Amino acid sequence: MKPAAFDYVAPRTVREAVEALGAGRDAHVLAGGQSLILEMRLRRARPEVVVDINRVPGLGRLSVDGGTLRVGALVRHDAFEAAGAVPGPLGTLFSLAVVTIAHPPIRSRGTMVGSLAWGHPASEWCAVAVAMDAVLELRGSGGAREVAAGGFFHGPFQTARRPDELVTAVRFPLPGADTGAGFAEHRRTHFCFAQVAVAATLTVRGGLVAEARIGLVNAADRPVRARAAERALLGAEVVLPPAGHRLPGGHPFARAGEIAATADAAPVAEPYAGVDYKRHAVAVLVGRALRQAAEDQRSRAAVHRGGHR
Amino acid sequence: MRRWARREDERLLTGRGRYVADIRVPGCLDAVFVRSGVAHGVLREVDCTAAREVPGVAGAWSAADLMDLPACPHAAGDLQDLPPVPRTVAVGLSPEEAVAGREWPVLVKDRVRYPGEAVAVVLGEDRYRAEDGAAEVTFRIDPLPAVVTPSAAAEDSVRLFDGLSNIAFEGSAGRPIDEAVLQGAAVVVEARYRQQLLMPTPMECRTFLAVPEADRLTVWAGHQMPHRLRRELAALLEWPPDRVRVVVPDTGGAFGSKSALFPEYVAVAFLAVRLGRPVRWIEDRLESMLVATRGRGQDQRVRLAADAEGRLLAYELTIDADVGAYPHLAVGLPMQTAWMATGPYTTPQVRATLRSVLTNTMVTYPYRGAGRPEATVALERSMDALAHRLGLDPAELRRRNLIPPASFPYRTPTGRCYDSGNYAAALDLALTTLDYDGWRAERARRRADPAALPLGIGLACYVERSGGEPGGLHEFGGVEAREDGTVVARSGTSSSGQSHETVFPALVARTLGVDEARVRLAEGDTGEQPQGVGSFASRSAQVAGAMLVHACALLVGRARERAAGLWEVPVGEVAWCDGAVHAGPAVMDLAELVKLTGPLRVDDRFAAGMAFPFGAHAAVAEVDPELGTVRVLRLVAVDDCGTVLDPVVVRGQAFGSAVQGIGQALYEGFAFGEDGVPLLAGALLDYLLPTDAEVPPIEIRDTRTPSPGTPLGAKGAGESGCIGTPAAIVNAVADALRIADPGLLGTPLTPETVWRAARAPKLPERPV
Amino acid sequence: MRITVRVNDREYRLDVEPRRILADVLREDCGLTGTHLGCEHGVCGACTVLVDGAAVRSCLMLAVQCDGGAVRTVEGLAGRDGEPHPLQRAFSAEHALQCGFCTPGFLMAAAGALEADPAVGEDPERVAALAGSGICRCTGYEPIRRAITRAAREWPRPAT
Incomplete structure (x- = not known):
């Protein structure tokens, strides 16, 4: 070895x-x-x-400029462990996702941009980037260019990066306070890759879903944006489902989960996780991530209202 | 307070431990093996030429190269061909006929029989260079179909050895069940279970360092049986054993996986002698995934019959056991399961039959529990299924059938004679500790609440065997009193983390009545203790502990005789107390006695009886039926290992063992690709060991029923968790899901398995 | 390639191949064999050391990456006077080791965290994260958790 x-x-x-x-x-x-x-x-x-x-100065910068977060190529995973490291719901999403990445000594070295450039189908960051419309900044011998995360991943460990290019940073638009974030991961032990995970945000206006973003981890040979499920949620009334591990059948989150599983996901069988099982897990986890996002949005809105009182 | 709780601690906590890979020997070469990526095939050609040109490579050999080598002027020049791996015909276990015609070559000669089998060996100045060389070895294998489960292999449609059946051995224990009993029974549970292959996975992989010097060879290895290793190496080299010394330094765990002479060891020892240079093999984790020994591996069928009151009438267990590619210890190992099939119950008729079957996998070997977990899991899962069928509380069903304390020694229908026990007491303690009634109420509450995750309670009562089989129940060693007042305890055992260095001197000090600080253990070095059996089958405390107590008694006897001579009194008037001889007002401690009368050392061989530790484990598990995930909420392990030498050490063994049992139930295992190669390319990212996050609150309790088999009364400890815990957890999950067919829950209980089981037909509702 | 690394407050000037892994260089070039290799792919954590104060897997770093940096291994845990580190005492007292092979990694992961913030020991979740950052096959982890908590309790308090 x-x-x-x-x-x-x-x-x-x-x-x-x-x-x-x-x-x-x-x-x-x-x-x-x-x-x-x-x-x-x-x-x-x-x-x-x-x-x-690692000796290139400036690549370790994490900065917010207006409504955009910029993460340099050397920002380590552990920078996102505190929910406040990044403002608003994006910070919440990152803090929920990052603790599912390996364990602390790996997170103190590994980088978000590195994960994106590596393109592992089970990478949490890749699905987060796809869901949140991140943009990758690349520099090559021909100059600088930008690639939207949605078009960056071509397959397992295959990306739009050309061999002579360095991904120097990734930018994320910062969602506003009317957005809530959820992240649900399913893995067998603390030390293994996700069998399936889901990142989700819900933007709620007037009690209705104004925007939904859903990223699927390890639900295909690359990160997946669950667009069909997102569309199905638009305009739906946000009613928090009753407590329990199972969403009521007709609930919009359950329906979104079913759609994500059948229309968006294209699971690849793995040992101990066949295609049927992975599809089912996608449906369950989409529902759970959406529930968490709705709860997060609700508590965020409550704090927001409280702050104005 | 002492600064260090164990004698081992200071060096291990300060980075001064010495494991084999830490030993620096000038000029030492690293061995790397070129391995087959194919499970089964015909080896057509191996070419090591390019490898030999790689900078830093000292040599590269295939089997053919080693056969063709010209005679070497060195003292070992008569070694022309690599001898086969010595077969292990352990006492009463592996029969000769299973081995005949099925030689295990050190390097593949013509047929690859398991993935990872070595086709060449490369020696380099360090591991980097040796791996560079290994990457340049080219070979071609024409694949053959592979068989990876014993049931499939038993059909003999693919044979590992041409002209020979894959079934290497058939055995049985107990008399055939009277079919009329089954027909007349109120309930007969029938089920199939697969005991998956597991990997012992000590944190230190295997290690072997061979240092030739003149006409001798010193071997450093993490090993459980240094004396056997020496004996076997000497036989291969055709040397008298005293020319080989085996030293076991600090060893990073073993759990059964470090007790044999493996092909890599033979190659390294042989090449070290041949080249006259030190050579080592430090197995890395990736290669261990394919070539470390596996444990368990049984396909089982059971029939368990009871009358309407839940009295067991008959139990039948049929086993197809996975031997792996070559018939070694694993051929006879399943007999352990057969002999222990009776379990802790008074079942009048018990019959176990087995076939030991060759498959295209690395050999199966003992792994913590070794045959007893397989017996316990099959029986205890069936007991829970029976309880559900009868509508009886599983604890009550067991109580009605446990062997009562007055029945010991108890002769079982499968040929065991249990030494001592109070099985019901262990069960009762487990239930009380768990708060069985409280959890039953919680289970009922959750069943009524559709929003609650289902919860189940699982029990497992077990009895196991420790010490070894007849003919192997002895240990060598002794005690020596020195002039400087120190005492040396010698033992043929070998520690790989079990605290021998702390526990044995304490035992000797206690027995002699001397200061513990003055007693030192000499162990794990054939140069210091020429004979020994080793550490396996939980035998160290039981057998070697008793041997040391016996040796102390001999030493005291000698001391009293000498004192009697000195003082010219009858020996009957010389008493022994607090490390000194007394006669009237005269007192003399050991050191003084030795000064006056010369060296005082006893060495002996002491045989113990087989012992039968037992216990009861109870688990509470919560299942998320949507994803199939299992969360163990609580685990109670009550173990009885007779007289306990060091309660903290025994507790540590029980706890760690229980966590391995959790691994067996929920996480550990591997799938095979269609080509028969295990899907383990990600090593420990694929073979999942429990981490802290997977460990529930565990309570360890004990009862203590001494073994009558030795004056010390200790039984084996440390395998209990692997034996009792898996069945308790699986039963808890089955209880939570209330599934009708217990066989649906194959281990490891992966989320997908549990998810599928959760959708299967349920047991009828019945108040329990 | 020539590099200079401070290991346990001692400066090592080394000539290493770029491909050599930090753990191998510590063990072979510096002779510090207390850092163990249990899996060589970042999972087990036996090789955990502190690089510039942060716990890292020394099996997933190149030694050349540490040029000019500071590394601390288990050999550098005890005080200069040889006084055991609170973690070393606590691991022994709680029987948080059996075979001892994984132990240096747990010690260093915990040392990094407690030295950065001794309050880690008061938070069971953070203690669990430390015990959950490596694999131990002997103890079942509970004693490791207890040991970390105990060490935090016995952590030297700054004089007030």
Whole structure:
């Protein structure tokens, strides 16, 4: 389980990093390394060059500019553990999702942007990015460009990133206070990948769903935006379902779950999680994530009202 | 207060422990094995030429290369061919005929029989370079169909050894059941269970360091049976055993997985001797996924019959057991299940039959529990199903059938003679500790509330066997008093985390009446203790503990004789008290006696009786039927291992064992691809061990019924959790779901399995 | 590649291949074998060390990444006078180790967290997160949780 030999470069600028990536050899970017080094140990990844971007200043910045959050390529997972690290419902969503990523010593190294660039179908961040209309900033030898998360993921570990490009940051639009966030993950133990997980936000105006966003984790060979389920929710009255593990059959969240499972998800069978089971889990988890989002929205609205009193 | 609770602690907590991989030997080469990615196939060619050109590679060999090597001028030059892996014909277990014609080569010669089987070995200056070399070895295997379950393999449509059946052994225990009894029974539970293959998964994988020096070989290995390892290595090298020394330094867990001589060990020892250089193999986790030993692996069918009052009439257990690709210990190991099939009940007719079947997987070997979990799970799951069928409280059903304390020694229909026990007391303590009635009320409340997650209560009573089988129930060792006032206790056992270094000196100090700080344990080094059996079958306290007490008695006898001579009094007038001889006003401690009369050392062999630890485990589990997830809310384990030497150490064993039992019930296991290769490419991301987040509140309690088999009265401890806990958890889930067919709940209880079971037909409603 | 790393307050100037994993360099080049390799893919946590104060898996870092940085291993846990660290005492007292192979990783993960914030020990969830950041096959974790809580209780208080 030792990596094969490679050349190592530690650029000091983005430009140097891009040059190293574009030198015509099989080059991999090392950010947190928690996936890359694992794959190199399994000798499934055998890069000729490893470009360690950890010494590039500025890539570790997390900033809010107007209504947009910008996450630099070296912002570690653990930066999002506190709900207040990112304002509003997005912060809540991140804080709910991040604790399902491995465990603390992995989260102190691994990065959000690295997860996006890696494109693992079970990655929480990838589905969050797709659901929240994130935009990736890339820099290559031909200059800078932006790619919407919705078009970034092409398959397992396959993305729109060109070999000579570095993903320098990802931007998320910040939803307003009329939005609530939910995240529901299903995995077998604390230490394994999600069998299925769901990220959801609900924007509620006048008691009706004004916008729904649903991202599915490990429900296809890539992260999925559950658009059909989202459409079905538009205009629905937000009634919190009664307590219990099962949503009433006709509830809009249950219906959205069914639609996500049948129309949006395209599960790939795994050991101990066949396609039927995964579809069913998608339906259940979409319902649960939506319930959580609705509850979050309700408590957020209550605080908001309280703040104005 | 002592600064360190155990003697092992200081070094292990400060980074000064010494595990095999920590030992630095100048010039040592690292061995890496090139492994088959195919489960079953014909090896056509192996080419190591390119590997030998890789910088830092000291050599690369296939089986053919080692056969072709010219005679070497070295002392070991007569070794031309790698000998096969020695078969393990353990006492009363693996019969000769199972092994005949089914040789396990160290490197594949022509036929690959399990995925990961080594086709070549590469030695490098370090592991990086050896792996570089291994990547350059090319080979071709023409795949054959693979069989990976014993039931499938038993059909013999694919044979692992041409001309020989895959069924390596058939055995039975008990007399055939009288069919009339089954026909006349009020209820007969019939079910099928699959005991999945498990991996013991100690945190330290296997380790083996061979250091040749002149005409001798010193081996450092994390190992449970150093003396057997030495014996087998010496036989392979055709050397007298005293030319081989085996040392077991700190060992990072074993759980049964480190008791054999594996192909990799043979290759490393052989090459070290051949090259005259130190060579080591530090197994990595990825290769362990394919080639570490597996445990369990039984396809079972049961029939359990009772009358209308719930009195058990007959029990029949039929087993197809997974041996793996080569017939070793696992051939006879399922007999352990057959012999223990009776369990803790007075069932008059019990019959167990088994077939041990070769499959295309790495060999099955003992894993914590070794045959007893399989017996307990089958019986206890059936007991709960029977209780539901009869409308009886599962605890009450058990109470009506437990062997009463006055019946010991109790001879079972399957040939065991249980030594001692109070099974009902253990069950009662488990129920009280759990608050059985309180949870029953909670279960009823939840059944009436559609919003509540269903909850179930599961019980498992067990009796197991510890110490070993007749002929292997002895241990070697002794006690030596030294002039400086210290005492050395010697034992043929070997610790891999069980605190021997703390527990045994304390026992000797207590027995002799000397200061504990003056007693030291010599163990795990064939150079210090030439004979030994080892640590397995929970035998260390039971057998070696009794051996040390026996040796202390001999030492005291000698001391009294010497004192009698010195003082010229009859030996009957010399008393022993607090580490000293007394006669009237005269007192002399051991050190002084040794100074005056010369070295005082006793070495002996001591045999114990088989012992039968027992207990009752109870679990409460909550099921999310929508996702099929199981949350264990509470686990109670009541174990009786007779006389306890160190309650804190025993509790630690029981707790850790229970968590492994949770793993067996809920998480551990693996699926096979269609090509017969286990789907474990993600290693511990695929083979899921329980983490802290999966551990419920666990209460460990004990009852103490001494074994009459030794003067010490200790029975084996430490395997109980793997034996009692899995059935309790599965029963709790079955109870929560109230499913009619218990066989639907195959372990591990993955969410998908439970989800499917939750949708299956339910038991009829019945007040329980 | 030449690198300089401070390990347990001692400076090591090393010449290492870029591919060499931090854990291997600690064990082989620095001779600090207290850091163990249990899985080499970031799951088990036996190799956990502190890099610039943060607990990381030393099996998932290259040694060259630590050039100019500071690493702390289990060998650097005790005080300069050899006085055991509160975690070392607590792990022993609570029998939070049996075979001891995983122990250095749990010690370092807990040390990193408690040294950053001793109040971690008062919050059962945060203690559980620490006990839940590695795999122990012997103890069943409960003693590890107890040990972390105990160490936090016995944590040296700043003089008031």
